[in-house]
Amino acid sequence: MQLVFSPTSPFVRKVRVCAIEHGLEAKLTLAPVGDLAPGTIRNLNPLAKVPALILDDGSVLYDSPVICEYIDALGGGGQFPKAGPQRWNALRRQALGDGLCDAALRQVMENRRPEGDRHLDENEHQAKAVTAALDVMAAEASSLATETLTIGEIAMACALGYLDLRFAHQDWRAGRPSLAAWYQIVAQRPSLLATRP
Ligand SMILES: N[C@@H](CCC(=O)N[C@@H](CS)C(=O)NCC(=O)O)C(=O)O
Structure with a gap:
């Protein structure tokens, strides 16, 4: 999975913290948003914001609450408690x-x-x-x-x-x-x- 990121974004940091807490950081390849061709971020996330997570099948998840919940599900849960x-x-x-x-x-x-x-x-x-x-x-x-x-x-x-x-x-x-x-x-x-x- 590729995480389109900028180094100072607190929203990106949330995603990375979720992944590290679950021991999943090796699954995330960090792709600096600044390295993308102009306009590309909007093709990934129409809101043109980071974080955006490109999954292995090419689909893209945004924004950070969605990405964090996805990572939590991959890691077996806990960061997003069950309904209640x-x-x-x-x-x-x-x-x-x-x-x-x-x-x-x-x-x-x-x-x-x-x-x-x-x-x-x-x-x-x-x-x-x-x-x-x-x-x-x-x-x-x-x-x-x-x-x-x-x-x-x-x-x-x-x-x-x-x-x-x-x-x-x-x-x-x-x-x-x-x-x-x-x-x-x-x-x-x-x-x-x-x-x-
Ligand atoms: N609600 C979004 C907020 C993301 C956000 O505001 N990202 C900022 C960087 S910290 C951004 O990409 N801003 C670029 C822009 O607004 O064009 C999330 O949780 O992912």
Whole structure:
């Protein structure tokens, strides 16, 4: 299988962490999106985003929640609990982590525009989403796993790692000691160390 990727994408990182946690990383060949001919990514994923997973039969899966669930099924399951409260909780936490990344990424893109062209209201709106998502994660920190991770914890850990990469100047740990303590433990897992951006 080929994983079309970019090295700093938190969504790609989720996929790689899922694979490593299952011992399946050798099945993934990493194909940098930058090496594709112009326009090719849209032929693979009409949304033109990474990650996209090209299966051995040539079919393509996207986006990261779908790819992660596919990898979890290959690995025998566990990261996506079976239907029931645990599943809904894991999926909600994945949405929270992914949503935080979306909001952070939108700010990164906005800040790449010339200063006078930036939409400050939009940045403020996205910044509020990041703060509120962090507060929910912090409120749930005591119930987050450090050993057998579900997709919820994997998505949250990748989101916090993305904040460290792009927003290191805004200390998300301040006032959230339990979340910081949880992250300090999970960030030492081989899957997260091997995929650190
Ligand atoms: N919901 C998607 C989000 C993927 C995404 O936003 N990927 C970014 C990189 S981090 C991307 O490829 N952006 C290119 C674009 O928007 O054109 C997923 O979970 O896979």
